[in-house]
Amino acid sequence: xxxxxxxxxDFAISDLITMNLQVCGYECxxxxxxxxxxxxxxxxAYDLALLDVMLPEMDGFELIWHMxxxxxxxxxxxxxSDVADRIRGLRLGAxxxxxxPFDILEVLVRIEKVISRAHPARRVYTVHGVTIxxxxxxxxxxxxxxxxxxxxxxxxLTLVRHPGVVFTRxxxxxxxxxxxxxxxxxxxxxxxxxxxxxxxxxxxxxxVFRIGYRFCREEIRG
Amino acid sequence: xKLWIKLTCIVLSSTLxxxxxxxxxxxxxxSEQIISGSEAQTxxxxxxxxxxxxxxxxxxxxxxxxxxxxxxxxxxxxxYDRLMGGGDYYSLAQxxxxxxxxxxxxxxxLLTLPPEVELSYETEAEYFEQLQQSRQSCRxxxxxxxxxxxxxxxxxxxxxxxxxxxxxxxxxxTAAHRQVREIKIMSAVMLIISVLTxxxxxxPLVRRTLKPMESLRRTAESIAGGEYSLRxxxxxxxxxxxxxxxxxxxxxxxxxxxxxLTEESERRRLLLGALAHELKTPVTAVIGFADSxxxxxxxxxxxxxxxxxxxxxxxxxxxxxxxxxLLLSIDGGAAPEKKPFVLEPFAxxxxxxxxxxxxxxxxxxxxxDRDLLLSLTQNLINNALNASDAGGGVIVTLxxxxxxxxxxxxxxxxxxINRLTEPFYRVDKARSRRHGGAGLGLALCRxxxxxxGGRLIIQSTPGCGTTVTAALPQNxxxxxxxxxxx
Numbered sequence: 087x088x089x090x091x092x093x094x095x096d097f098a099i100s101d102l103i104t105m106n107l108q109v110c111g112y113e114c115x116x117x118x119x120x121x122x123x124x125x126x127x128x129x130x131a132y133d134l135a136l137l138d139v140m141l142p143e144m145d146g147f148e149l150i151w152h153m154x155x156x157x158x159x160x161x162x163x164x165x166x167s168d169v170a171d172r173i174r175g176l177r178l179g180a181x182x183x184x185x186x187p188f189d190i191l192e193v194l195v196r197i198e199k200v201i202s203r204a205h206p207a208r209r210v211y212t213v214h215g216v217t218i219x220x221x222x223x224x225x226x227x228x229x230x231x232x233x234x235x236x237x238x239x240x241x242x243l244t245l246v247r248h249p250g251v252v253f254t255r256x257x258x259x260x261x262x263x264x265x266x267x268x269x270x271x272x273x274x275x276x277x278x279x280x281x282x283x284x285x286x287x288x289x290x291x292x293x294v295f296r297i298g299y300r301f302c303r304e305e306i307r308g
Numbered sequence: 309x310k311l312w313i314k315l316t317c318i319v320l321s322s323t324l325x326x327x328x329x330x331x332x333x334x335x336x337x338x339s340e341q342i343i344s345g346s347e348a349q350t351x352x353x354x355x356x357x358x359x360x361x362x363x364x365x366x367x368x369x370x371x372x373x374x375x376x377x378x379x380x381x382x383x384x385x386x387x388y389d390r391l392m393g394g395g396d397y398y399s400l401a402q403x404x405x406x407x408x409x410x411x412x413x414x415x416x417x418l419l420t421l422p423p424e425v426e427l428s429y430e431t432e433a434e435y436f437e438q439l440q441q442s443r444q445s446c447r448x449x450x451x452x453x454x455x456x457x458x459x460x461x462x463x464x465x466x467x468x469x470x471x472x473x474x475x476x477x478x479x480x481x482t483a484a485h486r487q488v489r490e491i492k493i494m495s496a497v498m499l500i501i502s503v504l505t506x507x508x509x510x511x512p513l514v515r516r517t518l519k520p521m522e523s524l525r526r527t528a529e530s531i532a533g534g535e536y537s538l539r540x541x542x543x544x545x546x547x548x549x550x551x552x553x554x555x556x557x558x559x560x561x562x563x564x565x566x567x568x569l570t571e572e573s574e575r576r577r578l579l580l581g582a583l584a585h586e587l588k589t590p591v592t593a594v595i596g597f598a599d600s601x602x603x604x605x606x607x608x609x610x611x612x613x614x615x616x617x618x619x620x621x622x623x624x625x626x627x628x629x630x631x632x633x634l635l636l637s638i639d640g641g642a643a644p645e646k647k648p649f650v651l652e653p654f655a656x657x658x659x660x661x662x663x664x665x666x667x668x669x670x671x672x673x674x675x676x677d678r679d680l681l682l683s684l685t686q687n688l689i690n691n692a693l694n695a696s697d698a699g700g701g702v703i704v705t706l707x708x709x710x711x712x713x714x715x716x717x718x719x720x721x722x723x724x725i726n727r728l729t730e731p732f733y734r735v736d737k738a739r740s741r742r743h744g745g746a747g748l749g750l751a752l753c754r755x756x757x758x759x760x761g762g763r764l765i766i767q768s769t770p771g772c773g774t775t776v777t778a779a780l781p782q783n784x785x786x787x788x789x790x791x792x793x794x
Binding site: 096101103105106188189249251253297 | 590
């Protein structure tokens, strides 16, 4: 499983991020200032570092240089919402820039994307009787191949990768179709219905009243 | 109408009026001089002519025959007139008949006024009597007439060779009249030239005099436009300069007020900015944990943890709000209620709260707001405890004039000390938050100390510890305040 370094000087925020990452199955280390982060990166090969910009001892914009030297991808999480800061952060080589207060699911999805971009490992696994080949983008249910449209496949991946997590329709829409897609949330309902039907996941993909959808937890076999 | 035009008009009209009067008097007097001069000259000529005519005729001797005498007179008159020559005509008449008249006019009838009236006379004596009556001239009878030029006609009775004659002179005074006309034209020209000259001098002078007004106006407009540091130039000692001076006083007052307001609003703006920033952190935590509770598949223990974090973030915000409100109320000028209180029970309260890590010595009594001073002392002790690692002691000394809190902790670098009392200023952001500080403690302490007429003195050596002293003068003035407030 991926290892993530969380550099955040505020205890509560740090705690919030680590807790959620652990729930999603990541291994996490927390650092509370720039020097601690540097020391941690020295010893461990992290798959990703989440950096606050304003940090004691050494700020995020300086820290990213050390991270990049060790080829650790970086996502900034900062209260500084100026466009200038965001541009600076991204120019310095950050994979993403998230402004506080953030939506925890947004953070998780963005982390997901960065990690899968950095480690395009071949992954084939079976969950709830459905075998998924991420690289070839094929699915088979009980040995029989199932035809999924590209968007259905992406939607399924988002859900399967975060078992137990409740996604709103808007979040699914933006994570699968992209931020620039101004579709209706009904599109999501239609695709979910298709997935349930094709994969026999009527109870596996649960509707959470008034919020969205959740993929039921099951042990993932790699 | 512009002021300069008004002033110019006033100056010009008064100059014009004065000049008109002067020129009128001058012209009238000068004309009178010239006219009467020419009249006098004519009279003199007539007088001279008559006397010479008389003496010339006398040489002929009186004859018995009246006709001979008349012929002689006629002869001598004509001779003498030819001799005299010149531009004046002389005529000789007797009993209404011309004996000699070289002049193209009829002086006799010219002199008769009104000309229609026929004078009836037998002798020259009667003629002159009637003429003088009609002309009301006592000495010589004369009149001025406009013929081909200006002519003066004068008549004189002369007795030559025992007979009365009337001698007329018809003198040309056109030159004198032309002179008078020239004087009048000259006066008018002078009037116009004077007005033009006055205009040329007055306009620039008036404008120059009013120039400070114009610059004052421009300055006022610039100040209204936001350049509050501009001042009007005070050059002369006139009314405009006085106005400029008063104006500058006003501008000074306005600038000072605006500076104060700007400073105040800048301070408030910084405070608000810092507050917004400080609020963002706990709010982020609250939103994040609540969001996790809703959306993430958390265990029971994790759910409790989330709730705990939300609670502590809420408490942190609440603490901050309370301190901020206290700070604003003290800063806003609400004077603390000052009463004397004994320090020993005050110290006892603190001892109960902090236990053995804080050593407190107290003596005497202090005058001030007990609750505020307690809050001040608590804040200082909390800071001192946070700065000291476990085991480090804090020494508190309470006396009549000061509250002193000393620790032997980390100390503070010199560059931070001046900014320490700014709201939300933190030397070590992470550490301070971990202790649950709102970043308002020292700002509050300073506000309390200043509300008591004192100040906060921070002395520190990095690595050796920090001593914060709230010096509270218990002076007479304070006692006076106390008396009046009672």
